[in-house]
Amino acid sequence: MSNLLEIQGLHKKYGKKTALNDINLSIEPGHIIGLLGPNGSGKTTLIKIICGLLQPTGGSVLVDGNPVGPKSKAIVSYLPDRTYLDESMTVGSAIDMFKYFYDDFDEKRAEEMLSSLNIDPKNKIKTLSKGNKEKVQLILVMSRKAKLYILDEPIAGVDPAARDYILRTIISNFEPSASLIIATHLISDVEPVLDEAIFLQDGNIRLYKPIDDIRVENGKSVDALFREVYRC
Amino acid sequence: MPWNLNSDAPIFVQIIDHLQTDIISGLYKPGDKLPSVRDLAAEAGVNPNTMQKALSDLEATGLVHSERTSGRFITEDDNMIKNMRISLVDVQIENFFKSMEKLGFTKEEILKLVKQYTDKKN
Numbered sequence: 001m002s003n004l005l006e007i008q009g010l011h012k013k014y015g016k017k018t019a020l021n022d023i024n025l026s027i028e029p030g031h032i033i034g035l036l037g038p039n040g041s042g043k044t045t046l047i048k049i050i051c052g053l054l055q056p057t058g059g060s061v062l063v064d065g066n067p068v069g070p071k072s073k074a075i076v077s078y079l080p081d082r083t084y085l086d087e088s089m090t091v092g093s094a095i096d097m098f099k100y101f102y103d104d105f106d107e108k109r110a111e112e113m114l115s116s117l118n119i120d121p122k123n124k125i126k127t128l129s130k131g132n133k134e135k136v137q138l139i140l141v142m143s144r145k146a147k148l149y150i151l152d153e154p155i156a157g158v159d160p161a162a163r164d165y166i167l168r169t170i171i172s173n174f175e176p177s178a179s180l181i182i183a184t185h186l187i188s189d190v191e192p193v194l195d196e197a198i199f200l201q202d203g204n205i206r207l208y209k210p211i212d213d214i215r216v217e218n219g220k221s222v223d224a225l226f227r228e229v230y231r232c
Numbered sequence: 233m234p235w236n237l238n239s240d241a242p243i244f245v246q247i248i249d250h251l252q253t254d255i256i257s258g259l260y261k262p263g264d265k266l267p268s269v270r271d272l273a274a275e276a277g278v279n280p281n282t283m284q285k286a287l288s289d290l291e292a293t294g295l296v297h298s299e300r301t302s303g304r305f306i307t308e309d310d311n312m313i314k315n316m317r318i319s320l321v322d323v324q325i326e327n328f329f330k331s332m333e334k335l336g337f338t339k340e341e342i343l344k345l346v347k348q349y350t351d352k353k354n
Contacts, residue, residue, distance in 0.1 A: 032281075164277065171277070171279070174270075176280075191239075192277055193278065195282055211279075212282065215241065220240050221239035221240055224240070
């Protein structure tokens with residue numbers, strides 16, 4: 001089986017500052033991976049390079065065998081860490097836009113999720129609360145039938161009950177041929193849903209392991225290990 | 233409602249314990265079909281790969297078995313379930329005695345206290 005994401009010798013500098021330093025990473029299909037690290041460790045930089053929003057200083061990124069470009073972007077579904085939708089649009093017209101933009105968009109799935117979370121498609125996005133805005137964007141991104149989902153801080157502003165619903169939806173809609181990368185600080189919430197974790201530190205991969213291996217080797221949760229490794 | 237998983241033991245081990253309890257308590261009857269990996273994973277709130285691993289391990293004990301195309305089933309062997317139940321009794325009693333001994337009670341005192349407790353309940 002070929003890797004869904006293959007990163008070799010990737011580095012990125014902002015001027016003199018090194019953001020990523022020789023990242024090598026292979027991700028197979030069928031996994032839910034937590035991208036974990038303290039603020040400024042390079043999570044968002046790495047994600048933006050995979051999505052083609054930043055140019056790396058060196059190294060290579062292949063998504064399902066394709067270099068970053070139109071072909072890779074067609075199979076990557078990305079949730080950025082901030083809003084990019086036009087706030088004067090209604091939720092329904094955002095759905096129409098996604099349907100128009102992405103061949104793999106499943107309108108029915110999006111509508112089902114909106115109604116489960118009690119969001120009226122007729123509402124304008126700017127009238128929604130912060131948490132509901134986040135839910136709408138997450139629904140849009142998860143309603144695509146992509147191969148690689150990349151979620152940057154997806155549930156930070158969402159209440160615990162909706163968080164459970166979202167995580168459950170991710171599990172039950174998850175295709176074995178796809179993989180999902182979640183960058184988050186809310187480790188204990190997502191930990192049971194993950195099967196692997198990547199720890200980033202100062203632009204390097206410090207650890208990349210299955211969750212249960214981490215628990216067996218350290219006798220503690222990934223959340224507890226994180227707090228120990230990155231103790232300030 | 234996700235299953236109540238604690239944070240330090242490996243998740244697949246806790247899933248196995250949970251399913252064993254469900255089988256022993258009779259929530260699943262001998263010969264019952266288990267829900268699919270994906271449904272069980274969504275119910276438990278865990279990664280489907282982790283659920284898959286737990287079920288394969290449970291299969292190795294013989295408590296569940298899979299039919300190639302139709303899914304996974306609980307064993308029809310009543311004795312096996314009974315034995316599993318008895319082995320869990322030992323674990324529970326041992327834990328109880330350990331924590332009581334930590335509090336400074338002797339075995340005889342513990343037995344007496346248990347008797348008093350059940351008499352009072354009745």
